[in-house]
Amino acid sequence: MPVDQLSGGPVARARSAVGTWGVGRRSIRAWRAGAWGAPAAPPEPGRPGPARKDTLLGAFAVALALGIFLVDAFTPLESAVAVLYVVVILIAARGFGPLGVVLTAAICISATAAAYWLMHGLFNGDSALLRCLVSLAAIGLGTVLILQNQRAAERLAEQANLLELTHDSIFVRDRSDIVTFWNRAAEDLYGWRAEEVRGQDIHELLRTDFPVDPAAIWDELTRTGRWEGELVQTVRAGRRVTVESRWALQRDVRGEPVSVLETNTDISDRKRALEALTESERRYRTIFDTTRVSILQQDWTAVRAALDGLAGQTDLERHLADNPDFVRRMRASITIVDVNAVTLRLAGVPDRSAFMRTLDEFLPEEEQTFARSLLAFARGETFYEGETEIRRRDGSTVPVLFGITFPERPEALGCVLVFAVDITERKEAQEALLAVQAELAHALRVSTLGALTASIAHEVNQPLAAIVTNAEASLRWLARDVPDLDEARAGIARVVASGTRAGEIVARIRTFLTKAPPRPTPVRLCEIIDEAALLIEREILRHEVSLRREIEPRLPPVLGERVMLQQVVINLMVNAVQAMAETRDRPRRLVVRLGRDGASARVSVIDTGPGLTDEARARVFEPFFTTKRDGMGMGLAICRTTVEAHGGRLWAAGHAGPGTAFHFTLPLPEPEAA
Template identity: 30%
Template sequence: MVRLWKWLPGERSAIERENDTALAIAAGSNAFAVFIIDTFTSIESAVAVFYVIIMLLSADFLSRFGVLAAGALCTGLCVISFFLSHGLDNDLATFLRLVGSLSALLITTALLYKNETGRLALLASHHRTKSSEYRYRSIFKQSGIALWEQDLTELNRLLENLRAQGVVDLCAYTRTHPDFPKACVDAIRTVAVNDAALELLGNITHEQAIGPIARFIPHDCPSLFGFVKAFFHGQRRFEAKGRIRDYHGEESVILMAVEFPDDQSGLDRIVIGLVDITEREEAQATMMAAQAELARASRASAVGALSASLAHELNQPLGALLMNAQACLRWLSRNPPDLNAAIRAAERTMRDGERASQIVKTTKAMLSRSPIASEKVDLPSLVEETRSLLEYEIDRQNISIDLTSPPDVPPANASKSEIQQVLINLITNAMQAMEEAGSKTRRISIRLSTSDTGFVVMTIGDTGPGLSDEAIENVFEPYFTTKPSGMGMGLAICKSTVEARGGKLTARNNETVGATFEIALPVENQGRLTRMYDVPQMVAQIG
């Protein structure tokens, strides 16, 4: 709907409406007076020009369309008056007076229309600015992030003076002028804060927060000097972590961020965002302390695991060494001495000692991170050698060990001493299981075969009681044992040893009696050429 009036009834006060009414009456009266004078008097001047006064009076209360309507009305009155007073026969001077009057009316109407259009555009711009300011203030006040508005005008003046003096390195200037940081802090003043900032500053009032920023940030704060330096060098954005003191002197760790304006017109209200990260910093410090404690505990655990491993591995060869030494003494104590039997016992003693020495060397390699090279291991020969190492226990318990091997079984790519220790552990476990269960038939079957995936497979089966469901799930877990005096480390070490060479160790129960352990070792080097031992790696492998 086209509006002829500037204001709606509710937009003006009673006095203002009375003034508008008076102006409208004055404008209408003047229009009537000019029309009468121009039509019924013999004045030879351009009386119609006085319609301009009517247009100027109407401009205060007419809208843009009202101005056009008033201009059209005055133009119509001027033309009607001309024909009523002069008719169709007019001289040139009379016609020129009409043209002058109409020109004045049209120009005045155009200027008033333009003025009203500009006024409306200015009002719209003011309204948008006011709305934007309202939205900004709403966001500023309701934001959960602490926001400061700082006046950097004085700081900018201070830095401009330095630039005029030719200063380009603020750090060097600060070293020769120790009071400069304090001057910078004193030049920054807080002009507004939101509720989150008031809470950060100690739950104070807005009035208490306004003023010099030096009350809350000390002049020797590195982040504040970084802020000044970024401003001096014309950076657009600055972020840093620093400390802030609240109104009561309590310190907090904050993350501050600010974006500087392109020109200096907005330096009186620079918004700085602050995030309280005190709890995060404390949590990080706690986490670092926990990590240090965990590392200490890991080292202690590694020492414990290494000790348990060494004790378990050395137990068997040392026991065999002792028994062979006792046997040697018995053969020598006979009358006459059985020298051949004593020599065989001494040889077994030397062999067990070498085994114990090899275990110590392996442990030393773990600690020194020395590589242990892979080699081609002839598994049939390894089984026979291992059987001779355990000959005394095998004969004592009346156990038979059967080896089934194809003639063309390829050598495994592994460490002979490591795989032999794994095999000794598995055979010893089988013998102990059969003895504890009182098995009538005591037989260990070792079978060698190859797979299509490039592995040579060695299965060790016994005629013992087999494994329980719980044992099947946890048999390779560190410290899990079914023996009353067991340590639970042997099979965990065996598994980690085989896997370190790229192989696999699994366990299952037989269909009738007993259990079977299966070792799969690569024929080619599918694992690592060397095995780098370290204590944390061992802990990760065995728990």
């Protein structure tokens, strides 16, 4: 809508003109309504309401028409009195629509013609006829103009109505900031009604804060015809609102500025939301920059797409396990968008621009948790945490505890936040603790074995000592100048007794060891092997032996005495490690294998030491047989009796090439009948 049609005067006039006296669509009540955007107020007591005024005006028009007719028809006044009918039609146009106007005009024309006929008869070609024709022409012309004006006013009113419908508050003010138009949205926003602000200096009323000097705004307005900016204003209730303001300048026909159309949109809520958002962003940034937690922003959009491509896969876990290439591609598809300073330090990267571009560069080759986080993501979980290692710029790795937050909205996948904490110190403390535990266990193991050997040594050595000493003494009694046969005989008798006693002690130890386990419980051999490996870790490290465990995981537990079975495994493993002490020309490798052997579980302990001679293999389980310099020769004997007490078998096998393999079996519990 052209701005110049909006100055208060024409709009107000147009609105005044569209009311009707009950003719057509509009009611009389609407006669004065709308000029200032508000419905007509009910008439105040004692003052004539609009309807009453309209009726008076109508009566006046009728009286005027009657007066004109009487003067025209019955007085000899030699002038074109009938021209005054235009005034009647003008008054009618205030109340009637186009049809009413035309009817009124027709009546006026008829009256003019009738008055001429009454006074002068038909076609009396004198000056009276000329006056009559002038009057008729004036009435006709006036009617056409009035109709045109009415149509234009109606169009303007419709356009002005549109201004009422908009949610933007719109007002027009003249050069002195005096309001001349004020729409309904302005009433809603500011709380003043149109008639209340009429004639007021609007920016004084609204206590407007301008972003710049108003003079500068006016400069721009006169130069370009427009201005836009943010204003802070006060509404009637005292609340301050921020509005987005657009001004347009209206000029008159001479180009002089006459008024300003101001359109204001309340952006207080938007502004507050934006401020809250900014504040939130600032807080996030503060955390991001100052926390001791490492934060990475990653883009997982490509992962979503790739996973959607796998929609047919029912067992994603298996698919990931079978397709390491896919997992690798996913790693490479995740870009690292942003990292905080802690992350830079953690990764040993000088600045953000030099940081790893993708997750693939940031994780070590054999990283295990990524596939699991992929699974969590695919299952729609919103958080995944774990422990892993990251790769620094220099190639070294750092253990970290991490958490990933997956946004719920797919469009936010560009901002997957990963938090990580360096747990090197914790890890070191943990390892130190483990080392202490292993040491304790080692000490315990040594003392268990030591106590056993000490006890055996004492028990067996006592009778042996007695035998040797008695024999020695007997020899001396016999070697005397006069042999003391009684002493010698007594000594030899004691040799026999001590010998017998030694045999009894050995038998007693055997009986003790071969006794059925006192408390058979289900024992998982894989756990026994793991624990044994931990217990003898020091020996393994000291001898620089590489340990390899080949465990069949789904083996049921055997029944037995846990500690005794553990001693067997430890014994075999320690023997194997010590057997490789001198091995220099090949890798020192210890393999512990757990598998099924018929109805039994079978444990094999295989070393790469010098191996056993045939003779040694034949005697290795005999008590007191040893190939070690300081060995007691009891370990394997005890092991065999322990295994046999559990219903199993222990043997040494020939081994292709160097090295020795010891195997033992233990019966597996019978599967329960279905």
